[in-house]
Amino acid sequence: MGEIIDGYKFEQRHGKSRVRVARVWRNKEDGVHSFAEWSVDISLLSDCLSAYVHSDNSDIVATDTMKNTVYVKAKECSEQVSMEEFAIVLAKHFTSFYPQVTTAIIKIVEKPWERCYIDGQPHKHGFKLGSEKHTTEVVLTKNGALRVTSGIEGLSLLKTTQSGFEGFVRDKNTILPETRERMLATEVSASWRYPFESLTSIPVKPLYFTNMYLDVKKVLAETFFGPPNEGVYSPSVQATLYQMGKAVLGRFPDVSFIQLKMPNIHFLPVNLSSKDNPVIVKFQDDVYLPTDEPHGTIEASLSRVLSKL
Numbered sequence: 001m002g003e004i005i006d007g008y009k010f011e012q013r014h015g016k017s018r019v020r021v022a023r024v025w026r027n028k029e030d031g032v033h034s035f036a037e038w039s040v041d042i043s044l045l046s047d048c049l050s051a052y053v054h055s056d057n058s059d060i061v062a063t064d065t066m067k068n069t070v071y072v073k074a075k076e077c078s079e080q081v082s083m084e085e086f087a088i089v090l091a092k093h094f095t096s097f098y099p100q101v102t103t104a105i106i107k108i109v110e111k112p113w114e115r116c117y118i119d120g121q122p123h124k125h126g127f128k129l130g131s132e133k134h135t136t137e138v139v140l141t142k143n144g145a146l147r148v149t150s151g152i153e154g155l156s157l158l159k160t161t162q163s164g165f166e167g168f169v170r171d172k173n174t175i176l177p178e179t180r181e182r183m184l185a186t187e188v189s190a191s192w193r194y195p196f197e198s199l200t201s202i203p204v205k206p207l208y209f210t211n212m213y214l215d216v217k218k219v220l221a222e223t224f225f226g227p228p229n230e231g232v233y234s235p236s237v238q239a240t241l242y243q244m245g246k247a248v249l250g251r252f253p254d255v256s257f258i259q260l261k262m263p264n265i266h267f268l269p270v271n272l273s274s275k276d277n278p279v280i281v282k283f284q285d286d287v288y289l290p291t292d293e294p295h296g297t298i299e300a301s302l303s304r305v306l307s308k309l
């Protein structure tokens with residue numbers, strides 16, 4: 001990519017960001033409403049150099065038109081779709097409708113509206129805001145090469161025991177005691193790639209990507225916590241992150257790559273004393289000072305090794 005213009009290597013793209021759209025699907029038979037709120041980022045790679053170099057806008061797809069297209073396509077989705085599917089619909093439109101568009105990059109973040117339960121019963125049209133967010137990025141080229149990535153952001157997980165940290169490097173700057181009993185808290189960001197390389201290889205099951213998102217989220221949380229009664233011991237954030245990534249790749253053949261970012265959010269033991277009162281509060285794995293900063297940053301990615309057949 002990139003061309004030499006006036007002796008310079010030149011690359012460009014343009015698009016519209018933070019296009020917010022909400023869509024309701026009303027089931028006529030049972031009266032149940034489904035709802036999604038998305039923030040869409042569109043970025044198009046297109047042949048419109050003249051706009052930059054010769055002030056000629058004749059090849060430019062206006063970003064205002066891109067914004068309108070989001071609402072047009074949302075209207076056309078008469079059945080509920082996952083946001084990955086919606087991103088694919090948009091990418092398909094931009095790459096097939098405009099001769100000069102060579103690649104479309106569509107990113108969407110979903111606002112975590114969840115159906116409300118009243119007296120244990122799902123409400124037909126009531127929703128409340130949850131916390132973690134579903135994300136996606138779809139890249140589609142004019143010749144049909146596709147990449148679908150999905151993710152989760154802001155999945156806050158905490159366990160009050162079954163975590164420790166021992167055997168790390170000790171030097172003259174080290175004061176952290178070794179422990180087999182500590183709090184473990186993190187805010188997981190994950191993104192995973194699907195192996196589908198063209199539009200025809202996308203599964204046709206309704207809400208396939210939405211269900212995958214829910215299943216991946218479940219496996220991440222289950223692996224972090226372990227079984228409900230006994231849990232599972234975490235010797236480090238690193239080891240737990242690796243188990244979580246491995247569990248996702250092991251469970252879902254349709255995930256070819258996963259990246260995990262898991263900050264270590266510290267809960268500091270509280271010990272209070274003074275000259276006159278040597279022990280006001282003695283830490284016994286009970287009172288903590290929660291902190292956001294500084295925090296550890298631990299990230300890794302795992303992908304399948306392609307076997308040479």
Ligand SMILES: O=c1[nH]c(=O)c2[nH]c(=O)[nH]c2[nH]1
Pocket residue numbers: 165176235236237238264296
């Ligand atoms: O699980 C941990 N990993 C680290 O790399 C680290 N570093 C640290 O100070 N505490 C921890 N905990």
